[in-house]
Amino acid sequence: MRTDLIFIERKSMKFAAQAMFGLSLAFAVPAFAAPAAAASAPVDAVTPAHVKAVQDLLGAMQIEKVLKGVAARSHYQSEDQRKAVFAKIDRTPPAEVYQRMATPLARAISTDTAVEMTRFYNTQYGKKVIYEKYNSRGGIMMPGMVAAVPPEEKKERKRAAYVQASRQLEEAQPAIDHEAFVLLQQINKEQR
Template sequence: MKLTKTLALAGLMLAANLAPAASGPAAPPMPDAQQVQAAHDLLAAMQAEKMMRATAGMSRYPTPQQRQAVFDKLDKVPAEQIYQRLSIPVARLVSTETATEMTRYYQSSYGQRVLKQTYNSGPSLYDTAPVPTAKEKVELKRPAFVKADKAFKEAEPAIRHETFVLLTAISR
C-alpha cells in the first residue's frame, strides 16, 4: 500500500513538472517602442508594399478572378498600414541594431538599386544583382553591416512568412 502511494505521488509530481513544458514554447516578448519604430523604418525602406505584391503574385489561386480580387484588395491598403501591421512581427525577428543598419543600407544608392532589381525585374537564370561601386564596396564590408546582413538573411524567411500571414488576413 505504501509503495502504491509513493508511486502515485511520484507520478503526480512528474506530471506537474512536465505540464508547463508540454504546453509549448512561450510567446516571444513584446518588443519595445524603439524596436517597433526601427522595424517600421526598415519596412518603409524595403518598400514592404511591393514585397506584399510579390508574395501575392507567387501565391496560387484557384481562379484568375480570385487572384485579381486579392490584388484589388491589396491595392486599397495604404503602404503605411502595411508597415504598421508588419512592424511588431518583424521587431520580434530582428534586433534594433539590425533594423537600423539594414534601413541605412536600403536607403543607400546601392540598396535602392538592389530593391529596384528585386521588385522590377522578371525571372532570370542567373544572378543579376547590381555591381557596387568602390565606395559602396567599402560600405558593404563594414563589420556592423556584415553582422546586420547575416542576421537579416537568417530572419528573412520568417519575415516573408509574416508577409504571407498579413496577405492572408487582408485577402479575407
C-alpha cells in the same frame, strides 16, 4: 568453425562501434544546437522604439512589394479571386503594411539591424539594390564572367555593422515571408 567466430566477432565489433557513434551523436547534437538557436534570437526586447525601427526598415525595403510577390505565387480558385486579392492589396496603404508587419517581425530583427539596414537602404546604392530586387530582368552570366562591383558597394560590404546586420536580416527572411503570407490572408478576409 573458427571463421564463423571471427565473422561474428567482426559483426559484433562493427555493431558496437556504430552504436557508440550513434550515442555520441545523440548527446553531441543538442550541445551544438543550443548556441545556434540563441544566435538567431534578437538581442533586445520588443519596445515601441524597436517596433518603429523595424517599421522604418520595412518602409525602406518597400515590403509591400513582397506582399504582392507572395500573392502572385499563391494559387487561386479563379482569375476573379486573384484579381480581388490584388485589388485589396492595392487599396491597403504601404504604411499600414509596415505597421502591421513590424510588431511580429521585431522578434526576428533587432533594433541595431533595423537601424543599420534602414540607413543602408536609404543610401543611393541601397535604393538601387531595392529597385533591382523588385525589377530585375534575368541576366545571363557566362562561365568566367564576374559582375562589376561598384566602389560604394565594396566599401559598404566591408563595414562591420553592415555585415552583421545584413546577415541577421538574411536569417530573418523566412520570418518576413511568413508574416507577409499571414498579412495577405488577413487582408484577403477583410472587407475593403
